[in-house]
Amino acid sequence: MADKDKHQKQVPDGSRRNFLKNSGLTVGGLVVGGTIAGLLGANPENNNQGVKNSETTSQGYKNPNEALMFFTPAQYQTTQAATERIFPKDEIGPGAKELNVAIYIDHQLASPWGINAKNYMLGPFYEPAPTQGPQLRILRKDMFRLGLQGLDDYSQKKYQKVFTELEAEEQDEVLVDFEEGEAFQLTAGLSTSVFFTILKTLTIEGVYADPMYGGNKEMQGWKMRNYPGTRMSYAQEIVEEKFVKLNPESLRSHMGQ
Amino acid sequence: MSKKLPKVPVVIVGMGWAGGIIASELTKAGIEVVGLERGKERQVKDFLMVHDELRYQHREDLMQDLSKETITSRNNGKMKALPMREYGTFIVGDGTGGAGTHWNGQTYRFLPYDFEIKTMTEKRYGPNKIKPGYTIQDWGITYDEMEPYYDKFEKMAGISGETVELYGPRKNPYPTGPMVKTPIMEDFEKATKNLGYTPYVMPSGNLSEPYTNPDGISRAACQYCAYCENFGCEYGAKADPIVTVIPVAKQTGKLDLRTHSNVTKIINDGKKASGVIYVNTITGEEFEQPADVVVIASYVFNNVRFLLNSGLGKPYDPTTGTGSVGKNYCYQVTAGSSILFFNDKQFNLYGGAGALGIEIPEFTGDNFDHTDVNFIHGAGIRVTQYGNRPIANNTVPKGTPSWGAEFKKQSIKYANSSFPVKIQGASMPHEQNYLDIDPTYKDAYGVPLLRMTFDYTDQDKELVSYMVKVTRKIAEEIGADHIESIETQGEFNVNKDSNTHNTGGVIMGADPETSAVNTYLQMWDAPNVFVVGSSAFPHNSCFNPTGTLGALSYRAAEGIQTYLKTGEPLV
Ligand SMILES: Cc1cc2nc3c(=O)[nH]c(=O)nc-3n(C[C@H](O)[C@H](O)[C@H](O)COP(=O)(O)OP(=O)(O)OC[C@H]3O[C@@H](n4cnc5c(N)ncnc54)[C@H](O)[C@@H]3O)c2cc1C
Numbered sequence: 001m002a003d004k005d006k007h008q009k010q011v012p013d014g015s016r017r018n019f020l021k022n023s024g025l026t027v028g029g030l031v032v033g034g035t036i037a038g039l040l041g042a043n044p045e046n047n048n049q050g051v052k053n054s055e056t057t058s059q060g061y062k063n064p065n066e067a068l069m070f071f072t073p074a075q076y077q078t079t080q081a082a083t084e085r086i087f088p089k090d091e092i093g094p095g096a097k098e099l100n101v102a103i104y105i106d107h108q109l110a111s112p113w114g115i116n117a118k119n120y121m122l123g124p125f126y127e128p129a130p131t132q133g134p135q136l137r138i139l140r141k142d143m144f145r146l147g148l149q150g151l152d153d154y155s156q157k158k159y160q161k162v163f164t165e166l167e168a169e170e171q172d173e174v175l176v177d178f179e180e181g182e183a184f185q186l187t188a189g190l191s192t193s194v195f196f197t198i199l200k201t202l203t204i205e206g207v208y209a210d211p212m213y214g215g216n217k218e219m220q221g222w223k224m225r226n227y228p229g230t231r232m233s234y235a236q237e238i239v240e241e242k243f244v245k246l247n248p249e250s251l252r253s254h255m256g257q
Numbered sequence: 258m259s260k261k262l263p264k265v266p267v268v269i270v271g272m273g274w275a276g277g278i279i280a281s282e283l284t285k286a287g288i289e290v291v292g293l294e295r296g297k298e299r300q301v302k303d304f305l306m307v308h309d310e311l312r313y314q315h316r317e318d319l320m321q322d323l324s325k326e327t328i329t330s331r332n333n334g335k336m337k338a339l340p341m342r343e344y345g346t347f348i349v350g351d352g353t354g355g356a357g358t359h360w361n362g363q364t365y366r367f368l369p370y371d372f373e374i375k376t377m378t379e380k381r382y383g384p385n386k387i388k389p390g391y392t393i394q395d396w397g398i399t400y401d402e403m404e405p406y407y408d409k410f411e412k413m414a415g416i417s418g419e420t421v422e423l424y425g426p427r428k429n430p431y432p433t434g435p436m437v438k439t440p441i442m443e444d445f446e447k448a449t450k451n452l453g454y455t456p457y458v459m460p461s462g463n464l465s466e467p468y469t470n471p472d473g474i475s476r477a478a479c480q481y482c483a484y485c486e487n488f489g490c491e492y493g494a495k496a497d498p499i500v501t502v503i504p505v506a507k508q509t510g511k512l513d514l515r516t517h518s519n520v521t522k523i524i525n526d527g528k529k530a531s532g533v534i535y536v537n538t539i540t541g542e543e544f545e546q547p548a549d550v551v552v553i554a555s556y557v558f559n560n561v562r563f564l565l566n567s568g569l570g571k572p573y574d575p576t577t578g579t580g581s582v583g584k585n586y587c588y589q590v591t592a593g594s595s596i597l598f599f600n601d602k603q604f605n606l607y608g609g610a611g612a613l614g615i616e617i618p619e620f621t622g623d624n625f626d627h628t629d630v631n632f633i634h635g636a637g638i639r640v641t642q643y644g645n646r647p648i649a650n651n652t653v654p655k656g657t658p659s660w661g662a663e664f665k666k667q668s669i670k671y672a673n674s675s676f677p678v679k680i681q682g683a684s685m686p687h688e689q690n691y692l693d694i695d696p697t698y699k700d701a702y703g704v705p706l707l708r709m710t711f712d713y714t715d716q717d718k719e720l721v722s723y724m725v726k727v728t729r730k731i732a733e734e735i736g737a738d739h740i741e742s743i744e745t746q747g748e749f750n751v752n753k754d755s756n757t758h759n760t761g762g763v764i765m766g767a768d769p770e771t772s773a774v775n776t777y778l779q780m781w782d783a784p785n786v787f788v789v790g791s792s793a794f795p796h797n798s799c800f801n802p803t804g805t806l807g808a809l810s811y812r813a814a815e816g817i818q819t820y821l822k823t824g825e826p827l828v
């Protein structure tokens with residue numbers, strides 16, 4: 001209790017606006033251009049709203065989960081760009097970027113999964129035969145950071161630009177080279193293809209995992225493929241000859257209210 | 258130093274189906290039992306938020322924590338075995354219920370042929386049909402002797418199904434009727450009937466109707482909720498030790514169930530065990546639990562590992578073929594499927610159940626003539642509907658890139674418009690496929706890991722090449738816009754192949770020279786040790802193993818009761 005009180009005194013008004021003001025990032029109530037909102041790729045017109053603590057404005061509630069717990073803003077943007085090439089927006093529906101896949105990945109890398117908590121990590125480590133599964137000492141969070149850095153380094157070498165500045169086709173070229181894993185190594189013994197595989201898997205997970213994990217925004221990943229989410233029973237539908245389209249429900253609906 | 262606890266009549270290591278059945282049978286008979294389980298206590302109320310594909314299927318929430326313990330694997334004796342560092346193939350259970358919580362519930366009996374496989378194969382095809390190197394042997398028991406135990410398991414679990422003429426005779430029908438037939442199952446039914454086969458609805462541990470078992474346990478009917486394989490059932494509809502045998506054992510007041518108790522060793526003098534050593538995984542305290550009878554029910558891998566690390570039984574030696582602990586490790590084959598793709602048909606594939614499917618018996622066991630083929634045994638050929646969860650199911654036609662615009666388009670197009678005709682094929686034992694102790698790697702408690710040396714044999718591969726023609730024929734008879742077949746069984750890959758039907762290593766038999774346990778799963782070398790599980794199978798059949806494992810657990814429970822009275826070997 002005592003600790004909590006102390007904490008509250010230090011930040012008398014927990015709003016983002018006040019925090020930003022106190023930390024010197026705001027001038028007259030506006031976020032200094034390019035510091036935070038700008039780096040996250042937000043529409044500059046929305047900056048004002050952000051500063052005005054949009055969570056309580058008439059604009060409605062904004063998802064507090066759309067915030068970073070692992071990436072730097074630049075890493076976030078590179079992840080957005082790369083995942084969008086893996087699962088692009090098209091006439092069927094949104095792509096990885098709109099679905100918040102990069103938010104999902106950020107949260108996963110900050111989770112126990114990012115530090116390989118449930119993997120056997122004792123040595124020694126040897127080069128495996130293809131049938132023996134990965135034998136990597138490096139943690140997923142570190143590999144991902146190296147992978148993102150690698151995307152920029154390789155893009156610089158090939159096109160003299162960072163990954164996010166490339167045209168879509170150029171980004172695809174870079175990703176193909178990463179997938180093949182022949183062009184260069186992220187670090188001694190670490191193929192780019194290992195990183196690419198994780199990136200690809202995480203993208204699919206971010207499109208289709210329950211929205212509580214941060215991706216699959218508004219269940220749009222599910223809607224695209226007529227997946228009804230996590231309903232409790234399909235006893236009726238399963239025997240129907242015709243396809244039965246249902247509105248998806250997420251685990252939120254299991255909370256009872 | 259370990260703290261020595263008061264002696265008990267029976268200690269059981271592992272609280273899955275095998276441990277749970279033994280616990281319930283013994284405690285009902287008034288015997289005091291201590292149950293040691295390394296994982297946590299689990300109940301149905303844990304599953305309110307279970308419809309979470311990421312957490313349960315892709316982050317393996319219910320499964321063994323590999324940071325504590327894993328196996329090492331290699332494809333042959335010349336390779337260096339390396340640890341399975343992350344999940345792929347085997348998703349071993351952890352916590353009360355074991356893998357019986359996250360299993361599918363497909364509950365078969367093995368065939369009369371299985372139990373007398375060597376005798377019957379030689380009788381029909383002559384002594385040379387079984388090729389050199391294949392350590393195929395009879396089980397020391399017949400189907401007729403197994404029948405009452407199967408019956409007991411099926412009644413306890415409430416198995417839903419229909420009688421199949423081509424299989425072993427049943428004294429009683431299944432306790433509940435078969436599961437529903439979905440349109441894709443009806444397509445398979447029609448096509449296989451056209452081809453002259455006799456399809457049947459897969460026997461299921463997901464209840465087709467509400468059921469009360471002989472122990473008085475009532476369970477609800479399956480809702481086809483699609484979060485079944487890899488998940489616990491929030492309705493208690495799926496047969497699971499935590500909703501059947503474990504509560505029954507607890508109710509007697511005779512079960513002392515200790516979770517977070519990781520057993521590291523069986524204390525023994527080579528002829529008899531006096532108890533086990535375990536560590537409380539939360540406090541780190543070490544205990545010695547003395548017992549008159551030690552039951553090892555910790556799944557195939559640890560059953561073998563315990564015996565080898567504790568110096569019980571004779572280790573199998575692949576160079577001489579002598580010894581039995583670690584021998585006849587088998588798996589199953591699953592390549593050979595044919596996938597149907599439809600352009601303008603959508604099915605309600607989002608719904609399903611772990612044991613919802615339809616199958617033909619004509620290619621199982623010795624139900625077809627093997628004279629002109631280079632393999633024995635067979636496969637169940639089937640269509641299943643488990644519920645296509647979206648992270649795991651993104652089937653695209655061959656040639657489609659694995660990412661990008663085209664992948665997105667095709668994977669969404671076929672999300673509800675594609676299904677396979679699959680096989681589940683038997684796997685025969687070979688002298689070079691075995692389990693022993695890894696010389697290098699250890700678990701979190703400093704105990705050496707188990708090493709698996711395994712690859713598919715020529716026999717396994719021939720079987721797949723034959724069965725793929727059958728799945729293809731059926732797929733074509735169903736008819737689709739596009740059909741693709743997986744023609745060959747490649748090398749065994751510890752992170753790709755998917756099935757947790759491991760068998761062997763502590764095999765049963767009639768002869769102490771060629772088996773480790775008798776048909777009560779009592780060790781020949783140490784009569785107060787019973788090793789229970791599919792580790793007892795001398796080979797793996799073309800059916801899911803748990804029906805047979807459950808039946809053998811009932812038989813072992815009977816044997817333990819007799820042994821407690823007589824103190825003698827049962828055979
Ligand atoms: C996803 C999946 C689907 C399956 N589907 C089917 C199916 O449809 N049909 C079928 O027949 N079979 C199926 N199986 C196989 C089935 O689950 C197993 O055959 C069965 O559950 C094994 O029971 P068991 O009691 O021998 O072992 P387990 O259920 O594995 O129980 C062993 C227990 O021992 C504990 N243990 C291990 N080591 C120690 C130790 N050192 N100290 C203390 N405790 C320990 C474990 O934590 C575990 O709880 C499936 C398996 C999986 C993983």
Ligand code: SF4
Nearest residue numbers: 463479480482485490
């Ligand atoms: S499919 Fe049926 S048995 Fe399986 S978890 Fe759902 S309701 Fe339970």
